[in-house]
Amino acid sequence: MNNSPFNLDHQNEDVSSKIVSALERISQTFRVLLWEESKKFGVTPIQIQVLIFINFHSEEKCKVTYLAKEFNMAKPTVSDTIKTLEEKGFIEKKHLKSDSRSYLIQLTKKGKALANKTSSFTSVLQQPINTLSAADKDNLLTSLFGVIHHLNKTGVIAIQRMCFSCSYYKFNNYHFCGLLNKELKTNDLRLDCAEHQLTLS
Ligand code: SF4
Known part of the structure; x- marks a missing residue:
């Protein structure tokens, strides 16, 4: 098929x-x-x-x-x-x-x-997005972040300023921003952050 x-x-x-x-x-x-x-x-x-x-x-x-x-x-x-x-x-x-x-x-x-x-x-x-529950918004946001991060890593989207591609971002059972020095809840994760520093890999 x-x-x-x-x-x-x-x-x-x-x-x-x-x-x-x-x-x-x-x-x-x-x-x-x-x-x-x-x-x-x-x-x-x-x-x-x-x-x-x-x-x-x-x-x-x-x-x-x-x-x-x-x-x-x-x-x-x-x-x-x-x-x-x-x-x-x-x-x-x-x-x-x-x-x-x-x-x-x-x-x-x-x-x-x-x-x-x-x-x-x-x-x-x-x-319609405003009417989603907080949990549904968190799930949707997390899923979209994952898709966008993948598209960035594979070169489809050239520029990203999101947490997952930022050198200040750490994940150790929870999301953490080294610049803000605080844990990030899902709804704190940023898609377009003015302070974003690209991770060099
Ligand atoms: S500086 Fe911005 S993009 Fe980087 S981890 Fe912190 S909040 Fe996320």
Whole structure:
């Protein structure tokens, strides 16, 4: 039998395949919601994603090279996106004294306003998740962390800033952060941590 998760004969007999197909539906949801948001404001989905990312991340991450890794895109494609956002007045470039070819990307007032307006584009997805019990949320979060960590280790997702790939993270019967110097409950684990230090292995 063809063991593709999209082969219904296989999928209907295999829980893992149902989960993969369910995740594919969720990824469609992100595409649809982003597309609706982008039509509303006359920008593209990736332009919205870049604006939201810049709005909520530190200056050193707001460079073309980092954004290319973050969004799994080629650097020239990111540069084009940045150029268009600059022409539309949503961002401005801050050139570095140390290297005149490099620059940081900053939001203008207009860009910040759009980033704030569009950053809740996932609210319809948040609603059913909010209704889950605390235990179900913990289970779901742990499972998703495991899947994402695997995708990162196998090179599918280039950048991660989650506890499981952080040099401050230890597991010894419980999760522990060496920087915060405290045990982390499941709901304390971070997916996107500003203090993340990549584990060198
Ligand atoms: S520094 Fe952040 S990512 Fe690293 S273990 Fe602590 S909370 Fe997790």
